[in-house]
Amino acid sequence: MEDQANKTTALNAASQKLLGILPSILNQPTLQYRTNIDELTVNLPGDLVHTICKILKTHTDTAFDYLTCLSVVDYEDILEINYHLFSYTKRHKMVLKCELKSTDPTISSISNIWRAANWFEREAHDLFGVLFEDHPSLDRLLLPDDFEGNPGLKSYPLHEYKEW
Amino acid sequence: MKISENINESGSTVDMLINMGPQHPSTHGVFRLVLQLDGELIVDAEPHIGYLHRGSEKLCETESYSQVVTLFDRLDYVANLNSELAYCMAVEKLLELQIPDRAWYIRTILCELNRISSHMLFYGVYGLDVGAMTPVLYGFRERERIQSLFEQVTGARMMHNYIRIGGVKEDTPPEFNGNLHTVVLELEKAIEECDELLTQNEAFLARTKNISCLTIEDAIDFGVTGPILRSTGLVEDVRISEPYGIYDRFDFGIPIGSTGDCWDRYYIRMQEMRESLSIIKQAIKQMEPGEVQAKMRRIVRPPKGECFVRTESPRGDLGVFLVSDGSQNPYRVKVRAPSFANLQAIKHMLEGVYVADAVVILGSLDIVLGEVDR
Numbered sequence: 001m002e003d004q005a006n007k008t009t010a011l012n013a014a015s016q017k018l019l020g021i022l023p024s025i026l027n028q029p030t031l032q033y034r035t036n037i038d039e040l041t042v043n044l045p046g047d048l049v050h051t052i053c054k055i056l057k058t059h060t061d062t063a064f065d066y067l068t069c070l071s072v073v074d075y076e077d078i079l080e081i082n083y084h085l086f087s088y089t090k091r092h093k094m095v096l097k098c099e100l101k102s103t104d105p106t107i108s109s110i111s112n113i114w115r116a117a118n119w120f121e122r123e124a125h126d127l128f129g130v131l132f133e134d135h136p137s138l139d140r141l142l143l144p145d146d147f148e149g150n151p152g153l154k155s156y157p158l159h160e161y162k163e164w
Numbered sequence: 165m166k167i168s169e170n171i172n173e174s175g176s177t178v179d180m181l182i183n184m185g186p187q188h189p190s191t192h193g194v195f196r197l198v199l200q201l202d203g204e205l206i207v208d209a210e211p212h213i214g215y216l217h218r219g220s221e222k223l224c225e226t227e228s229y230s231q232v233v234t235l236f237d238r239l240d241y242v243a244n245l246n247s248e249l250a251y252c253m254a255v256e257k258l259l260e261l262q263i264p265d266r267a268w269y270i271r272t273i274l275c276e277l278n279r280i281s282s283h284m285l286f287y288g289v290y291g292l293d294v295g296a297m298t299p300v301l302y303g304f305r306e307r308e309r310i311q312s313l314f315e316q317v318t319g320a321r322m323m324h325n326y327i328r329i330g331g332v333k334e335d336t337p338p339e340f341n342g343n344l345h346t347v348v349l350e351l352e353k354a355i356e357e358c359d360e361l362l363t364q365n366e367a368f369l370a371r372t373k374n375i376s377c378l379t380i381e382d383a384i385d386f387g388v389t390g391p392i393l394r395s396t397g398l399v400e401d402v403r404i405s406e407p408y409g410i411y412d413r414f415d416f417g418i419p420i421g422s423t424g425d426c427w428d429r430y431y432i433r434m435q436e437m438r439e440s441l442s443i444i445k446q447a448i449k450q451m452e453p454g455e456v457q458a459k460m461r462r463i464v465r466p467p468k469g470e471c472f473v474r475t476e477s478p479r480g481d482l483g484v485f486l487v488s489d490g491s492q493n494p495y496r497v498k499v500r501a502p503s504f505a506n507l508q509a510i511k512h513m514l515e516g517v518y519v520a521d522a523v524v525i526l527g528s529l530d531i532v533l534g535e536v537d538r
Contacts, residue, residue, distance in 0.1 A: 036470065037469070039472065065384045066387060067387055068472075069483050069500040071496075073470075082498075084472055088384060088400060091405065114385060115385045115387075115512075116385065127221075141214060142213065152221070158222060158226055
């Protein structure tokens with residue numbers, strides 16, 4: 001049971017290897033690489049997201065072919081976009097994070113890199129009001145088209161109805 | 165609509181829009197699909213989801229950690245225990261909690277049984293989708309055995325709220341082992357029976373073979389996971405590639421397909437049921453008496469931080485992204501629902517196929533709208 005505990009608190013061998021080669025591939029000296037539990041995490045400025053995603057997918061040593069998840073976390077004044085990536089061929093994973101000002105949550109869409117991002121971005125737009133530039137059809141996904149507001153945000157009231 | 169309305173002045177045909185759903189039996193829930201047809205061929209398809217959106221992720225933020233389990237029951241309502249497990253694993257990862265062995269064995273047995281019951285439901289309704297009436301009766305009969313067993317253990321037929329943070333609610337009742345043994349024997353026979361009934365049926369083959377073949381590259385790009393991804397020939401199962409819990413103690417195979425057509429997607433699920441039974445049998449042999457709940461504080465308060473877990477649900481890669489701010493309620497819960505990503509590929513899969521195959525293709529994805537819409 002003890003090795004099970006160690007397994008969850010450290011990078012696996014594939015991700016460790018990725019950490020070694022990533023700085024030279026991305027060639028962005030300002031980026032900070034850190035480990036969160038078992039995931040390699042990188043914070044990106046918004047204007048770099050599209051370029052770096054493209055490199056991560058196409059470069060043969062990173063080969064991130066699978067966008068596992070795209071999620072938004074609302075920290076009141078900033079919206080944090082999380083990209084969880086995984087590579088089937090190299091078997092490593094990482095998380096990209098991008099912080100956006102909640103007054104102007106605009107970021108370029110990555111749906112032309114991974115088609116999986118299409119609905120994830122539409123959902124993020126729907127619930128959090130994030131604007132993804134160059135998205136093919138940034139309509140509401142889960143909520144009706146005439147819905148007003150972005151209920152995913154912390155500022156959106158939850159129980160604003162009377163129980164009958 | 166008159167036929168003449170579909171022909172313009174120059175004599176060529178005009179595309180027709182057909183609305184399918186949201187109230188349509190073959191959409192397996194409330195799902196709307198707008199099909200653009202040129203004669204019998206589908207030119208374009210526009211899926212519309214969200215009819216079952218209950219804001220589960222937002223609701224999670226207002227409940228305490230242990231209350232959230234009940235919300236996860238209602239996401240994938242065909243495989244409740246698998247959803248519960250994904251959430252509990254996420255909280256346990258943040259808490260760095262050690263789960264007792266027996267709890268893991270109970271979880272594994274129940275989750276694999278849930279996988280079988282979910283695939284049995286698929287087997288039945290997929291038969292209906294292609295026009296066979298009998299499989300649904302067989303499928304539901306077998307599913308019923310599993311549901312009754314769940315009822316004995318968890319107290320509920322669905323919405324169990326049985327897998328808890330740190331283990332399971334309580335140990336299995338004394339009669340569980342005997343009943344489980346009987347159910348496993350019955351299921352073994354039943355899977356063979358179901359297999360013989362439908363798999364090689366000529367009409368079934370004609371409806372499903374070489375229909376909507378998906379390539380590995382497209383499947384990966386769309387984020388398709390689970391049986392549909394494996395049907396394209398990629399060997400990928402989170403239980404083996406990134407083993408969680410005690411899955412590394414079992415010996416089981418990953419069934420894969422070759423063409424990625426509807427029949428492959430169906431047949432993989434039939435084989436997966438056999439693999440699940442094999443896991444259950446190994447687990448019964450290995451299981452020993454012991455604690456079923458880790459020692460922990462009554463009020464769950466994970467430290468500030470975030471984590472992402474992936475599990476293999478019957479529909480694919482079920483991920484939970486959990487952010488904690490150190491309070492009693494989760495700060496953010498994001499569910500990476502396998503059906504959501506799988507359904508996204510439907511637009512691509514429907515282009516250029518006959519309208520009669522639309523229902524067969526949609527059925528082969530085995531979506532659960534509770535999970536798609538959250």
